[in-house]
Amino acid sequence: MRMAWLGRLALVAAAGGGVAAGYLGLVSGALPVDLGVGRRTRPLGPQTVDIEAPQDVVFEVIAQPYLGRTTRAMREKVRVLERGSDMVLAAHFTPLAGGRLTATTVETVRFTPHGRIDFRLGRVSEVDLEVG
Structure with a gap:
């Protein structure tokens, strides 16, 4: 009787781990499955x-x-990695799963004064899991 209970517990734990791994793979881009849902x-x-x-x-x-001083509110969302005269390389942070996960997108942002701001995607990095 006890072995059957442990076997069922192991099966549920494995299934739960598979679901969690699948979710992390989807939101991080590591598992590029296009379900067409939620976007x-x-x-x-x-x-x-x-x-x-x-x-x-x-x-x-x-x-x-990007070009000036980053406000305290924006520091959690944007970090300028490199700054030029009209372009920056910036990391953008997007909270996921109620703030427990963070997706990082690296983009170049080019500024044409008084007319245009261009964003070009560099890469989407792995999702960071905050534990604590």
Whole structure:
């Protein structure tokens, strides 16, 4: 009787571990299975957004964490790795699973003053698990 109970417990633990590993693989990109669930697709090319504010103000607000001093609130979301005169290499952090996991995306961000900000994906790194 005891062996049957232990066998069932081992089966449940293995299944749970498989589900957790599958989830980590999907959210980190290590298991590239496209289920088409939970995300949207957009055509490649420039994305345009209309904002009712002066162009100079919009540019300054978006560029501030990258070209200027990063605010305390933005430090948890963006870390500038390298900074040039008109372009930065930045790591963007996205919390997952209620904040227990963090996906890191590395992108270049190029600034054309008063007109354009371009983001180019460099890589998506592994998901970091915070324990504590």
